[in-house]
Amino acid sequence: MIDLYYWPTPNGHKASIMLEESGLDYRLRSVNILEGEQFEPAFLAISPNNRIPAIVDHDGPDGEPFPVFESGAILMYLAEKCGGLLPQDPAARSTVLQWLFFQVGNVGPMFGQCGHFLGYAPEKVPYAMKRYQDETRRLYGVMDRVLAGRSYLAGDVYSIADVATYPWLMPKIRELHQMNIDDFPHLRDWVERIAERPAVQRGTALLADVMKIGSPSEEAREALFGERQFGKR
Ligand SMILES: N[C@@H](CCC(=O)N[C@@H](CS)C(=O)NCC(=O)O)C(=O)O
Numbered sequence: 001m002i003d004l005y006y007w008p009t010p011n012g013h014k015a016s017i018m019l020e021e022s023g024l025d026y027r028l029r030s031v032n033i034l035e036g037e038q039f040e041p042a043f044l045a046i047s048p049n050n051r052i053p054a055i056v057d058h059d060g061p062d063g064e065p066f067p068v069f070e071s072g073a074i075l076m077y078l079a080e081k082c083g084g085l086l087p088q089d090p091a092a093r094s095t096v097l098q099w100l101f102f103q104v105g106n107v108g109p110m111f112g113q114c115g116h117f118l119g120y121a122p123e124k125v126p127y128a129m130k131r132y133q134d135e136t137r138r139l140y141g142v143m144d145r146v147l148a149g150r151s152y153l154a155g156d157v158y159s160i161a162d163v164a165t166y167p168w169l170m171p172k173i174r175e176l177h178q179m180n181i182d183d184f185p186h187l188r189d190w191v192e193r194i195a196e197r198p199a200v201q202r203g204t205a206l207l208a209d210v211m212k213i214g215s216p217s218e219e220a221r222e223a224l225f226g227e228r229q230f231g232k233r
């Protein structure tokens with residue numbers, strides 16, 4: 001049994017989609033990051049960076065409970081555990097990992113900052129808005145170009161690279177980037193292809209009713225961007 005520490009955000013969806021794809025048994029442990037539950041000591045013991053997602057595999061590598069934080073590491077761990085979505089062939093595996101790290105190092109941080117400065121920052125900072133939106137547009141273009149020649153990011157087979165990237169391009173999240181997806185037709189078709197997968201639909205439906213985009217409450221703003229975030233623990 002795997003515990004999934006989760007809130008319905010793009011990073012949370014990576015893990016929930018993967019668990020649904022894997023067929024592994026899991027149970028949901030909600031961590032309300034809008035109310036500061038990510039700072040609770042029991043959660044920090046599993047995820048020291050106070051971020052979701054995290055998992056605890058109660059049947060870990062040595063038969064002991066094993067915690068994993070960081071979504072990229074979670075996807076690799078689950079892929080290895082279920083034997084799917086990460087090929088064994090060295091070249092195919094490396095290609096999947098290249099696109100997984102592309103997501104973790106580029107798509108997540110840049111799209112996140114783009115959404116922050118366009119949708120959440122309490123003041124308009126034109127330089128930051130332009131910088132992160134330009135970078136987001138550039139990354140849309142990188143993916144669009146590669147998807148012109150293949151069905152999935154790492155080739156013609158669906159992989160954890162797609163699982164990692166799709167949640168950042170779901171329509172609700174994309175709204176924050178203020179980008180026209182029709183300018184990136186191959187990327188748009190890929191999004192639609194992935195959205196049709198039943199496991200993706202189940203994974204993104206978890207706690208969907210509490211997902212809020214934009215206009216955070218004062219409490220949420222404090223938990224996510226305020227002193228609460230930066231206090232000594
Ligand atoms: N690099 C981390 C990023 C995770 C992350 O940023 N999670 C956000 C939700 S999408 C979070 O937990 N935020 C809580 C906070 O900022 O305190 C990963 O890929 O797992």
